[in-house]
Amino acid sequence: RRRAARARADESAVTTDGTRIEVVANLGSVADAQSAVSEGAEGCGLLRTEFLFLDRAAPPDEAEQRATYQQIADTLGERPLIVRTLDIGADKPAPWLPMADEENPALGLRGIRLQLARRDLLETQFRALLGVEARGRLRIMLPMVAAADELREAHALLHRLAGERGVSAPELGIMVETPAAALTAETLAREAVFFSIGSNDLSQYALARDRTNPAVAAGLDGLHPAVLRLIDATVRGGRAHDRWTGVCGGLAAVPEAVPILIGLGVTELSVPAAAVAEIKALIRTLDLNYCRTLAARALTATDAAAVRALVEPLLEQAA
Ligand code: PEP
Numbered sequence: 001r002r003r004a005a006r007a008r009a010d011e012s013a014v015t016t017d018g019t020r021i022e023v024v025a026n027l028g029s030v031a032d033a034q035s036a037v038s039e040g041a042e043g044c045g046l047l048r049t050e051f052l053f054l055d056r057a058a059p060p061d062e063a064e065q066r067a068t069y070q071q072i073a074d075t076l077g078e079r080p081l082i083v084r085t086l087d088i089g090a091d092k093p094a095p096w097l098p099m100a101d102e103e104n105p106a107l108g109l110r111g112i113r114l115q116l117a118r119r120d121l122l123e124t125q126f127r128a129l130l131g132v133e134a135r136g137r138l139r140i141m142l143p144m145v146a147a148a149d150e151l152r153e154a155h156a157l158l159h160r161l162a163g164e165r166g167v168s169a170p171e172l173g174i175m176v177e178t179p180a181a182a183l184t185a186e187t188l189a190r191e192a193v194f195f196s197i198g199s200n201d202l203s204q205y206a207l208a209r210d211r212t213n214p215a216v217a218a219g220l221d222g223l224h225p226a227v228l229r230l231i232d233a234t235v236r237g238g239r240a241h242d243r244w245t246g247v248c249g250g251l252a253a254v255p256e257a258v259p260i261l262i263g264l265g266v267t268e269l270s271v272p273a274a275a276v277a278e279i280k281a282l283i284r285t286l287d288l289n290y291c292r293t294l295a296a297r298a299l300t301a302t303d304a305a306a307v308r309a310l311v312e313p314l315l316e317q318a319a
């Protein structure tokens with residue numbers, strides 16, 4: 001089966017009833033872009049830019065950032081690239097960034113909050129991205145958004161910088177990884193052009209389980225109906241303004257989750273490069289209407305185990 005999936009890795013993933021689902025890759029380095037291309041990814045749905053900022057004495061300047069993003073864009077060629085702005089905080093400390101100790105880093109100054117507190121960092125990263133000449137579509141995505149004003153401020157900054165440079169601003173979207181963002185998706189969709197579900201953090205915050213605490217992290221299950229309801233709310237909120245929703249957290253590469261996510265209306269899955277062929281092969285076995293029925297039942301299921309039980313017959317059939 002694996003060999004059959006690999007043989008068709010470069011073809012697009014279309015459900016049995018003809019709906020195309022974009023399967024793209026998560027990248028965390030320049031080398032990852034090459035693997036994504038060779039594994040059949042249709043682009044990059046999440047470039048984690050932290051790799052450029054950690055383990056060094058000073059943050060990268062605009063020129064260094066631009067050169068690195070340009071290299072990744074060149075490797076992807078005409079494929080689309082979504083770059084996530086810096087997502088660090090007391091949980092991923094950088095030596096050059098003085099930060100107060102935090103009792104709860106996951107609830108602290110991280111993601112977009114840190115970038116708005118250190119606007120110079122966001123501005124440099126935006127400038128670097130505005131200088132990239134990509135053949136494919138380049139989009140920018142903000143991490144950890146929990147309130148409309150965070151998006152509004154970043155959006156205004158990006159548009160001001162683009163105006164100063166005389167270029168048009170890339171599309172700006174957000175990670176939906178806080179329950180607040182999921183529940184206010186319709187409001188955020190006025191300004192965010194797309195959503196990408198960060199299921200790792202969304203599960204952490206919805207289920208109140210620290211993803212870095214081994215005593216509780218094993219119970220972090222994105223198939224918990226509470227998480228699925230947040231994903232459903234996101235898709236619906238986005239649709240009210242014709243915005244698409246993807247998933248870039250680990251859930252996108254979980255076979256039991258794929259039929260449910262598609263059934264909820266997710267149209268893009270961003271997974272580790274090594275999972276691209278297998279996820280595409282799975283999508284080719286799915287009927288969207290049936291996935292919609294399953295997804296509706298999953299939303300009211302008792303727990304994650306009940307959701308898995310709903311999907312298992314489908315996966316056995318596919319195997
Ligand atoms: C997520 O939270 O699901 C996500 C994709 O972001 P990260 O894992 O980098 O926090």
Ligand code: MG
Binds near residue numbers: 177198200201
């Ligand atoms: Mg996250």
